[in-house]
Amino acid sequence: MEKILQVKDLELSFNTFAGEVKAIRGVNFDLYKGETLAIVGESGSGKSVTTKSIMRLLPEHSAEFKNGEILFGGRDLTRLTDKEMQKIRGKEIAMIFQDPMTSLNPTMPIGRQLTEPLLKHQKISKAEAKKVAIDLLRLVGMPKPELRMKQYPHQFSGGQRQRIVIAISLACNPQILIADEPTTALDVTIQAQILELMKDLQKKIDTSIIFITHDLGVVANVADRVAVMYGGKIVEIGTVDEIFYNPQHPYTWGLLSSMPSLDAEDAKLYAIPGTPPDLLSPPKGDAFALRSEYALQIDMEQNPPFFKVSDSHYAATWLLHPDAPRVEPPATVIERMKKFPGSRYYEGSRV
Amino acid sequence: MAEKLLEIKNLKQHFNVGKANEVRAVDDISFDIYKGETLGLVGESGCGKSTTGRSIIRLYDATSGDVFFEGENVHGKKSKKDLKKFNRKMQMIFQDPYASLNPRMKVMDIVAEGIDIHGLAKNPAERKKMVFDLLETVGLNKEHANRYPHEFSGGQRQRLGIARALAVDPDFIIADEPISALDVSIQAQVVNLLKELQEEKGLTYLFIAHDLSMVKYISDRIGVMYFGKLVELAPAEDLYKNPMHPYTQSLLSAIPLPDPDYERNRVRKSYDPAVHSYAEGEDVQMREITPGHFVHCSVREFESLKATASRV
Numbered sequence: 240m241e242k243i244l245q246v247k248d249l250e251l252s253f254n255t256f257a258g259e260v261k262a263i264r265g266v267n268f269d270l271y272k273g274e275t276l277a278i279v280g281e282s283g284s285g286k287s288v289t290t291k292s293i294m295r296l297l298p299e300h301s302a303e304f305k306n307g308e309i310l311f312g313g314r315d316l317t318r319l320t321d322k323e324m325q326k327i328r329g330k331e332i333a334m335i336f337q338d339p340m341t342s343l344n345p346t347m348p349i350g351r352q353l354t355e356p357l358l359k360h361q362k363i364s365k366a367e368a369k370k371v372a373i374d375l376l377r378l379v380g381m382p383k384p385e386l387r388m389k390q391y392p393h394q395f396s397g398g399q400r401q402r403i404v405i406a407i408s409l410a411c412n413p414q415i416l417i418a419d420e421p422t423t424a425l426d427v428t429i430q431a432q433i434l435e436l437m438k439d440l441q442k443k444i445d446t447s448i449i450f451i452t453h454d455l456g457v458v459a460n461v462a463d464r465v466a467v468m469y470g471g472k473i474v475e476i477g478t479v480d481e482i483f484y485n486p487q488h489p490y491t492w493g494l495l496s497s498m499p500s501l502d503a504e505d506a507k508l509y510a511i512p513g514t515p516p517d518l519l520s521p522p523k524g525d526a527f528a529l530r531s532e533y534a535l536q537i538d539m540e541q542n543p544p545f546f547k548v549s550d551s552h553y554a555a556t557w558l559l560h561p562d563a564p565r566v567e568p569p570a571t572v573i574e575r576m577k578k579f580p581g582s583r584y585y586e587g588s589r590v
Numbered sequence: 591m592a593e594k595l596l597e598i599k600n601l602k603q604h605f606n607v608g609k610a611n612e613v614r615a616v617d618d619i620s621f622d623i624y625k626g627e628t629l630g631l632v633g634e635s636g637c638g639k640s641t642t643g644r645s646i647i648r649l650y651d652a653t654s655g656d657v658f659f660e661g662e663n664v665h666g667k668k669s670k671k672d673l674k675k676f677n678r679k680m681q682m683i684f685q686d687p688y689a690s691l692n693p694r695m696k697v698m699d700i701v702a703e704g705i706d707i708h709g710l711a712k713n714p715a716e717r718k719k720m721v722f723d724l725l726e727t728v729g730l731n732k733e734h735a736n737r738y739p740h741e742f743s744g745g746q747r748q749r750l751g752i753a754r755a756l757a758v759d760p761d762f763i764i765a766d767e768p769i770s771a772l773d774v775s776i777q778a779q780v781v782n783l784l785k786e787l788q789e790e791k792g793l794t795y796l797f798i799a800h801d802l803s804m805v806k807y808i809s810d811r812i813g814v815m816y817f818g819k820l821v822e823l824a825p826a827e828d829l830y831k832n833p834m835h836p837y838t839q840s841l842l843s844a845i846p847l848p849d850p851d852y853e854r855n856r857v858r859k860s861y862d863p864a865v866h867s868y869a870e871g872e873d874v875q876m877r878e879i880t881p882g883h884f885v886h887c888s889v890r891e892f893e894s895l896k897a898t899a900s901r902v
Binding site for chain 2: 434494
C-alpha cells in the first residue's frame with residue numbers, strides 16, 4: 240500500500256515558564272492511502288499535539304521541533320515556511336475539530352465559510368464556488384442546501400454544524416483528513432450518523448483519515464489501524480483486530496478493561512491507578528511503569544523499544560522481550576484474546 | 591419492595607411560560623426512587639434529564655407537580671429553616687469539576703462550606719478533622735486541604751466535588767454527568783468510588799448521564815427520557831436485554847462498543863416519533879408491561895407489548 244504520510248522520530252517540546260514540557264517524545268508512524276488510523280490515549284498523552292504538529296498549528300513561540308521529520312509528498316512539513324504550509328493546510332491536509340460550536344465563525348453565513356477554502360486554493364469564480372459549496376452540503380446530507388447557505392451557525396444544531404465543518408474540510412478533496420475528537424461533543428445518536436457519514440465519504444473520495452478519540456467504541460467502529468499513545472509516545476500500534484483482540488501493552492490492557500461492557504456483569508470496574516506522568520520531567524524508563532502492576536525492574540531504568548508482534552503490530556513493552564517473565568493479562572483481556580487466531584489463548588474459530 | 595425515599599409526581603418544568611418560545615423541558619413525569627438504589631437517567635442532550643435533577647433538588651421551582659422526600663413535599667411554600675433541612679439531606683455533584691469549585695477558595699473551605707452552613711462542627715479543630723476525614727474517604731489526603739482547585743487534576747477535582755457533597759452527611763445524591771468530563775481511565779476510578787461510598791453509607795443516587803454503558807454498570811434501574819418525557823423505566827439488566835420503547839431501541843443500537851466484530855455487524859435503528867401515530871387526545875401514559883418495566887404507551891400499544899412480552 241502507498242504511504243501518504245510518514246512521521247519519523249518526531250520530538251516536540253513546549254517552552255513554558257515552568258520549564259520544557261516534552262509533549263512528544265519520539266513518535267513514528269505511517270499513514271497509508273485510504274485508511275483510517277485512530278490515535279487513542281488519555282488527555283495529555285500527546286495525541287492532539289501530534290496532529291497539530293502535522294498541520295503546524297502549534298504556537299511558534301513556545302512549540303519547538305526537537306527532532307524528526309514529517310514527510311508528505313516528498314517534503315518535510317517541519318521545515319516548510321508559513322507561506323508554503325498555507326498552501327497545504329485546508330487543501331491537501333484538512334482538519335475537523337472537536338467542538339462544532341466554536342470552530343465555525345458565528346458572524347459569517349455558512350455559505351461564505353464553505354466557499355472560503357475553494358476561493359483560496361482553487362482558481363474558480365465565486366459562482367462556481369457557490370455551486371460546489373451547495374453540492375458539498377448535499378453530500379453531507381443537509382436538506383435544502385440553497386436556503387441553508389445564507390444562514391448563520393447559530394441556526395443549526397450541533398450535529399448539523401459538525402456536518403458543515405466536515406463539508407468545509409472536504410471542500411478541496413484533501414488527501415489527508417485529521418479529525419480531532421469530531422464526535423465527543425455530540426449525542427450517541429448524532430455521533431452514529433456522523434461516523435456513518437465520514438465512512439461513506441471516505442469510500443467516495445478515498446482520503447486517508449487520522450481519527451483522534453478516547454472512546455474505544457468509536458475506534459472499533461471506524462478504524463482500520465490503531466495507535467495507542469501514552470506519555471508522549473506511541474506504546475502500541477496495530478490493526479484494529481490486533482489491538483482489540485490481541486493487545487500486548489499493559490496500558491492497552493488497562494484501557495480495554497476500564498470500559499464496562501454491556502453484557503458482562505462486572506463486580507468491580509478495573510481502574511488504572513494513579514495519574515498520567517508529568518511531562519515536565521518525564522520518567523526515565525517506561526512512562527507507564529509507575530501505574531502498571533506488570534512493571535519489571537528494567538521498566539524503571541530503560542525505555543522499551545518496539546517489539547514486533549506481527550508485520551503490522553508493534554508494542555513497546557519489555558514484556559515482549561524473550562527474557563521477560565510470562566505474565567497473565569487481566570481476565571477481560573484474556574476473554575478478548577480467545578477470539579484471536581495467533582494469540583496463545585485462542586480458542587477455535589471466531590463466530 | 592424497598593422503601594420509597596423519593597416520589598416524583600407529575601413534575602413539570604416549563605420555561606418562558608406563556609411566551610412564544612415556551613420550552614417544556616420536563617413535561618409531566620412521575621417516578622419513585624427507592625432507598626439505597628441507584629436510578630440512572632439517560633437521554634440525549636436537551637431531553638430534560640438535568641432539568642429533572644435540578645427541579646428535584648429545587649434549584650428550579652417546578653411549574654407544577656410534587657416531589658416528596660420521605661413523605662414531605664420539597665416544593666411548595668417552605669421556610670428557610672425547612673429548606674435547610676432538605677438541603678442537608680439532598681446534595682448534588684456537578685458535571686464540570688473545573689467550573690463547580692470556587693477557584694479562590696482553598697480545599698479546606700470548599701469542603702467545609704456545608705459544615706459551616708449547617709453548623710455541624712463545634713469548634714475549628716473538629717471542622718478540620720471532619721474535612722481531613724472526608725478527603726481521606728474520597729481517596730485524597732490531608733495535605734491537599736491547603737491547596738487551591740487549580741492544583742488538582744480533573745479526577746481529583748471530581749473527588750473534591752464528592753467530598754463536598756458528603757460533608758453534610760446526605761441520604762440522597764444527584765450526580766449530574768459526574769464523569770463525562772473525565773478520561774476513560776479516571777472515569778473508572780470515580781465510578782468505583784461512588785459505588786464504594788454507596789455501600790458504606792447506604793446512599794441513594796440519581797445518576798444522570800449520556801454514556802449508556804457506564805449508566806448500566808452503576809444503576810439498579812434506568813429511566814430513559816425523550817423530549818421532556820420519561821419513555822421507559824426498567825431494571826438496568828431488563829432495559830438493555832429487552833428494550834420496548836422504539837426510542838430506547840434506537841438509543842441502544844447507536845452505542846459503539848469496543849469490539850470490532852460487533853461493530854462490523856451492528857445495525858442502527860432510527861427513531862421516528864410518528865410510528866406511534868397517536869390519535870388526538872389518546873391516553874398515553876406510563877404503563878407496567880412486565881413487573882417493574884414501565885413504558886410510555888397508549889392502550890393499544892400496551893396490549894401489543896404485553897402480548898409480545900408474554901410470548902418471550
